[in-house]
Amino acid sequence: MAMYRKNYFDIRIAIKRRKQLLSLNVLFVFTIFLAFFNSFTATNAQSLITGRPPSFTEFDKQNLIVPEGGSIDLKCPLIFDGFDIEWFKNSETLKKTGEKLNLPIVSRSDEGEYQCFASNGIGGAFSPVVNVTVLC
Numbered sequence: 001m002a003m004y005r006k007n008y009f010d011i012r013i014a015i016k017r018r019k020q021l022l023s024l025n026v027l028f029v030f031t032i033f034l035a036f037f038n039s040f041t042a043t044n045a046q047s048l049i050t051g052r053p054p055s056f057t058e059f060d061k062q063n064l065i066v067p068e069g070g071s072i073d074l075k076c077p078l079i080f081d082g083f084d085i086e087w088f089k090n091s092e093t094l095k096k097t098g099e100k101l102n103l104p105i106v107s108r109s110d111e112g113e114y115q116c117f118a119s120n121g122i123g124g125a126f127s128p129v130v131n132v133t134v135l136c
Contacts, residue, residue, distance in 0.1 A: 053123030055079050061129045068136050072103040076116035077127055083118035088126075108134050 058077040066072055076085050076099050087094040087101045090112040094101070103110055111134045116127045 052080075054083050054118035054120065054125045056125070056127050058128050061131060063131045063133065065133045065135060066106050068107060068134050070106050072101075072106055072110070072132060074101040074114055074116075074130060075099060076101075076118060078118055083120050086117045088115045088117060089113070106132075106134055108136065110134055 056077045057079055064072065074087075076087075078085075078099070081099075085097055085099055087096045101114065101116070111132055114130045114132060118125060118127070
């Protein structure tokens, strides 16, 4: 806590720092409380949030060919960790969440375009499409 004086009034400034791991130590939340002590009390709180939206290591559409009965392991190609991830097939939401999507026994119905959507408090983005073709 720092102590200052202005116009014969004591001014105390307390700075509390709360660090959240989001995007590899990129998100920091600073909360500043100012309080004036004498015949009155006033407080003010401000938050500054910095960080980055998700970005991906892959930029182009990919094609994946798998035999029927085989398996597929897709990984959301994020540069940083700490995002909420949803998976989509042909623009429809899948019930799977998390960094990896596993299809253990592939059938013709698994053919299509797969994408992950990563988001945080800063923003969200879709990954490039992975086009899955199943061979019979």
